[in-house]
Amino acid sequence: MKAFYSDTFVLPLPEHHRFPMTKYRLLRERLIAERIIDADDLRVADPVAWDDLRLVHDAGYVDAVANGTLPADMQRRIGFPWSPMMVERSRRSVGATLAAAREVCRDEPGAVGLRVSANLAGGTHHAFRDRGEGYCVFNDVAVAASALLRDGEIARAAVIDCDVHQGNGTAAIFRDDPRVFTFSLHGANNFPFRKETSDLDVTFEDGAGDDEYLAALEQHLPPVLDRFQPDIVFYLAGADPYEGDRLGRLELTIDGLRTRDRFVFNACCGRSLPVAVVMSGGYAPDVDAIVTIHANTIREAAAFARSAVNSQSAHSAINSPSAHSAINPQSAHSAISSQSAHSAINPQSAFNPPITNKSAIRNPQSAMRNAPIGATVSVCFRLLTEDDVKRVLTMDDLIDAMSGALRSFSTGQVAQPVRTVISVKGDEAFFGLMPAYVRADTGDANFGAAGPADIRADRGDANYSAAAASLGAKLVTVFGGNIARGLHSHLASIVLLDPDTGALRALLDGRYITEARTAAVSAVSSRLLARKTAQSLAIIGSGVQARSHLEALSRVHNIRYAAVWSPNKAHRDQFVANCTRDAAATHDGRGARPDVKAVDHAGECIVGADLIVLATSSPAPVLENGWVKPGAHVMSVGACRPNQREMDPALVARARLFVDSRAAALVESGDVVLGIQEGRFGPDHIVAEVGEVVNGAEGRRSDGEITIFKSLGLAVEDVTAADLAYRRAVERRIGQELEL
Ligand SMILES: [Zn+2]
Numbered sequence: 001m002k003a004f005y006s007d008t009f010v011l012p013l014p015e016h017h018r019f020p021m022t023k024y025r026l027l028r029e030r031l032i033a034e035r036i037i038d039a040d041d042l043r044v045a046d047p048v049a050w051d052d053l054r055l056v057h058d059a060g061y062v063d064a065v066a067n068g069t070l071p072a073d074m075q076r077r078i079g080f081p082w083s084p085m086m087v088e089r090s091r092r093s094v095g096a097t098l099a100a101a102r103e104v105c106r107d108e109p110g111a112v113g114l115r116v117s118a119n120l121a122g123g124t125h126h127a128f129r130d131r132g133e134g135y136c137v138f139n140d141v142a143v144a145a146s147a148l149l150r151d152g153e154i155a156r157a158a159v160i161d162c163d164v165h166q167g168n169g170t171a172a173i174f175r176d177d178p179r180v181f182t183f184s185l186h187g188a189n190n191f192p193f194r195k196e197t198s199d200l201d202v203t204f205e206d207g208a209g210d211d212e213y214l215a216a217l218e219q220h221l222p223p224v225l226d227r228f229q230p231d232i233v234f235y236l237a238g239a240d241p242y243e244g245d246r247l248g249r250l251e252l253t254i255d256g257l258r259t260r261d262r263f264v265f266n267a268c269c270g271r272s273l274p275v276a277v278v279m280s281g282g283y284a285p286d287v288d289a290i291v292t293i294h295a296n297t298i299r300e301a302a303a304f305a306r307s308a309v310n311s312q313s314a315h316s317a318i319n320s321p322s323a324h325s326a327i328n329p330q331s332a333h334s335a336i337s338s339q340s341a342h343s344a345i346n347p348q349s350a351f352n353p354p355i356t357n358k359s360a361i362r363n364p365q366s367a368m369r370n371a372p373i374g375a376t377v378s379v380c381f382r383l384l385t386e387d388d389v390k391r392v393l394t395m396d397d398l399i400d401a402m403s404g405a406l407r408s409f410s411t412g413q414v415a416q417p418v419r420t421v422i423s424v425k426g427d428e429a430f431f432g433l434m435p436a437y438v439r440a441d442t443g444d445a446n447f448g449a450a451g452p453a454d455i456r457a458d459r460g461d462a463n464y465s466a467a468a469a470s471l472g473a474k475l476v477t478v479f480g481g482n483i484a485r486g487l488h489s490h491l492a493s494i495v496l497l498d499p500d501t502g503a504l505r506a507l508l509d510g511r512y513i514t515e516a517r518t519a520a521v522s523a524v525s526s527r528l529l530a531r532k533t534a535q536s537l538a539i540i541g542s543g544v545q546a547r548s549h550l551e552a553l554s555r556v557h558n559i560r561y562a563a564v565w566s567p568n569k570a571h572r573d574q575f576v577a578n579c580t581r582d583a584a585a586t587h588d589g590r591g592a593r594p595d596v597k598a599v600d601h602a603g604e605c606i607v608g609a610d611l612i613v614l615a616t617s618s619p620a621p622v623l624e625n626g627w628v629k630p631g632a633h634v635m636s637v638g639a640c641r642p643n644q645r646e647m648d649p650a651l652v653a654r655a656r657l658f659v660d661s662r663a664a665a666l667v668e669s670g671d672v673v674l675g676i677q678e679g680r681f682g683p684d685h686i687v688a689e690v691g692e693v694v695n696g697a698e699g700r701r702s703d704g705e706i707t708i709f710k711s712l713g714l715a716v717e718d719v720t721a722a723d724l725a726y727r728r729a730v731e732r733r734i735g736q737e738l739e740l
Pocket residue numbers: 163164165238240280281282
């Protein structure tokens with residue numbers, strides 16, 4: 001199972017603040033130390049998209065949180081002081097719940113074991129549409145459920161809220177929504193003192209213990225799942241019903257809470273329901289106890305994820321030998337009739353009849369597969385050669401398209417795994433697979449100074465629809481031996497598929513797109529992060545990337561001096577000759593190319609440069625820390641394997657580090673991975689993804705600091721660039737139409 005975390009984004013709290021911020025980091029460390037979950041399965045969550053937040057929250061509230069302009073009393077009700085990190089952290093936490101939910105929705109049912117995924121924080125159920133309270137800024141479960149409903153990934157969701165406090169925000173948000181069933185088990189005399197009406201509320205008097213709690217759960221949970229038939233269950237596994245909790249007022253034991261978790265997972269597993277589990281509250285003075293309770297939740301989830309359900313009966317979970325405080329089924333029924341556990345089903349919204357043909361709603365492809373053979377039509381697609389692609393893509397277009405692609409990526413609009421790489425001939429050749437799905441972008445998700453200009457550039461282009469979805473993959477190979485055969489070492493093909501049907505839409509040569517989009521992405525980073533006065537450029541490397549970077553950076557800076565160095569003198573001289581020819585061919589006034597000078601030593605090239613491009617195939621550093629002047633912006637596009645690096649690690653540690661993808665950088669980039677392994681910095685040395693900076697996150701803070709952009713290349717860049725080329729080609733009737 002996968003688990004998503006955001007504990008590296010810590011919001012500043014006054015000393016002695018009672019929110020136990022450290023529990024999240026301790027939980028993650030415990031999960032790794034006790035091997036409850038594989039380190040590979042732990043993911044940093046992307047921040048939720050602003051548009052996704054607006055599915056639930058009023059735009060005015062979202063804006064006020066983003067800008068720190070909430071009235072003081074509203075901020076006080078939340079319980080955290082405002083800071084940019086509070087905003088970031090809140091978005092990350094919602095993003096983690098959404099990522100966990102998407103993860104389980106994507107899994108195919110029928111595989112062995114429970115489909116379950118976790119947010120190692122979350123459960124911010126006191127957030128309403130227009131306000132937050134009780135340490136809850138945005139309602140993570142409500143936003144995640146709403147996003148999945150919008151995207152058609154689910155038709156119904158059930159929220160099983162076992163935090164000791166009522167899920168009042170969630171109840172209010174979904175009160176009139178028949179698609180989401182809210183079930184809250186909570187203390188009758190606890191915060192919030194004015195309760196909302198969930199679809200099902202079960203309340204406990206002070207002091208209720210394991211037996212009573214588990215009996216109520218056993219009585220009510222199975223009928224909710226059977227009658228409502230959700231497509232996903234959100235489970236808030238609060239640690240605050242614990243007897244040692246400062247705010248809980250109930251008396252559940254650690255074992256009792258673990259039994260509760262096992263019961264919920266077992267009930268979902270037996271019904272093949274995917275579960276997104278979030279941690280929710282836990283305020284015991286003994287942080288270790290909270291961490292144990294949360295870790296047990298993940299331990300139980302992971303056990304169910306590994307093995308198929310062993311029984312359809314809830315009793316087997318409750319009576320399992322490892323549960324010391326297990327109740328027996330006989331006493332369960334007496335507890336239900338006792339006065340202290342009280343349940344109330346809201347008559348207005350209870351149990352809409354389940355949709356009989358839900359599988360058709362959830363999985364439209366299955367209907368297509370069943371269509372009669374005579375009804376199928378042949379698939380037409382467009383073939384675009386390298387020359388076709390060059391004719392329709394300009395560097396200016398690409399820079400704007402890449403700005404949008406990076407932003408989509410960092411706002412969670414893109415489904416994209418870290419690339420799969422296969423070694424073909426030992427370590428001599430590689431084959432990489434890079435698929436991406438870019439969701440339709442329906443609105444302006446922007447705050448901050450840098451963002452809107454970039455977005456306007458995208459939207460202002462009538463030929464390119466930033467709103468349409470796109471789906472595709474790049475197949476890329478790196479064969480070093482190709483040079484001797486007169487072929488490029490890096491080759492690529494891109495397939496574009498119709499996002500509505502999956503049918504092949506276009507097949508494009510991907511070599512030029514790879515070359516040009518990489519430079520365009522660097523230009524996006526440089527426009528945002530380099531000093532505005534930058535005028536000197538150093539390029540290490542003399543291959544195709546060196547050339548495309550010179551072109552792309554000339555579009556965003558007024559470059560007056562450029563120098564190039566690569567180990568082979570003949571290559572660098574040839575590079576200068578080509579550049580001179582290119583410059584003569586370009587007379588559009590904008591982006592005029594500077595004269596380029598070849599130099600004999602790398603240090604000579606670098607010293608004094610404002611902009612530094614590293615486009616090498618070197619596995620070892622080519623850039624020394626001492627050469628780089630304060631205020632420089634470094635773009636590193638080579639060294640894309642975890643055992644390769646092209647920068648002096650002391651420089652990486654000294655600079656502020658930006659990446660295209662955190663997830664990829666922490667796996668693929670030797671400049672990052674080796675630095676962490678050597679203890680020079682931690683994963684949080686990565687300041688931000690460039691897409692976050694496009695979206696308004698802080699970039700450069702002063703003229704003196706060095707910024708680094710480590711670029712690994714993302715599938716979304718290729719798919720977005722290919723999609724743009726395809727649309728242009730259709731308009732201009734370029735390329736060949738073929739039939740499958
Ligand atoms: Zn709580």
